[in-house]
Amino acid sequence: MRNHVSESVTIDRLAEAALFSKYHFTRIFRSITGISPGHFMSAVRIQEAKRLLLSTRYTVADIGTSVGYASPSTFSARFTRSVGVGPAAFRGRHRPPTPIFINWLPPRCGTMVHGVVRTDSSLETGPIFVGLFPQPIAEGIPASWTVLPQPGPYRLVNPPKGRWHLVAYPVGPASACITPGSDRGIGARSGPLPIQVGIYRPPVNVTLRTWRDVDPPTLLFLPGVTC
Known part of the structure; x- marks a missing residue:
């Protein structure tokens, strides 16, 4: 998965490579990773997008394409839902952290x-x-x-x-x-x-x-x- 972020990696393809049925492969994968193969693949793509946003000057659209998203709007929506901010905001706000302390009120x-x-x-x-x-x-x-x-x-x-x-x-x-x-x-x-x-x-x-x-x-x- 990590070496094929720009490709269409389907569950059928992964199960075939592992010599399992699709349903058996999905059960085993979830038991090991905690999430489904599709969710894991999406997370790997977003993580690679984060790396590219911080380490290159590629445009947001180019980065979305390089991690397997044909539509820039789909990439931006998926990135925002996962990361909490959009790709451009992530690139601009990345900086050393200011420690934050919350949730210390009496329960x-x-x-x-x-x-x-x-x-x-x-x-x-x-x-x-x-x-x-x-x-x-x-x-x-x-x-x-x-x-x-x-x-x-x-x-x-x-x-x-x-x-x-x-x-x-x-x-x-x-x-x-x-x-x-x-x-x-x-x-x-x-x-x-x-x-x-x-x-x-x-x-x-x-x-x-x-x-x-x-x-x-x-x-x-x-x-x-x-x-």
Whole structure:
């Protein structure tokens, strides 16, 4: 997938290459990555578009074509839905992060997701984004989020009822952002986490690690927070 972002990579083609039926391949793929093959392919394309926006002077239309979108409007809409801002805004706003602290008000009726973000001593990190998403990928607007100054305790108060995935990743200079020549990032995931209003949840501790090839890329960009 990562080597064919400009091509039409269908589930039938992927399943054939893996020697599985389409339905069996989709089930296995989702069990490993947490999302469908089509969703994963779309995320890889958007991540490559982010890299090109930051590392080249290609136009937005040319970048959209190079990552497999025939229509500039379709590319811009898909990019905005995944990243949170449009391609031009992403290119213009990318800058060192200003740490943001939210969700530190007392929770209602004890509703809170909390724990500790840890990191391997070999990994350099700056501020850490922690958020809740409907799927195990940092994409779109999170249900609840905060940015820590460094790895350590976090808490997300008053998250909506539902089943959420916690995603954490660095947003400092040594971040999960894609840099020229790299397709790797750092982060952590946990979930799904059932959230019920007024029901206490035990701590959810996560450890940052280098993303694997089977981990969906980090897509979300928030103003003042890189990536």
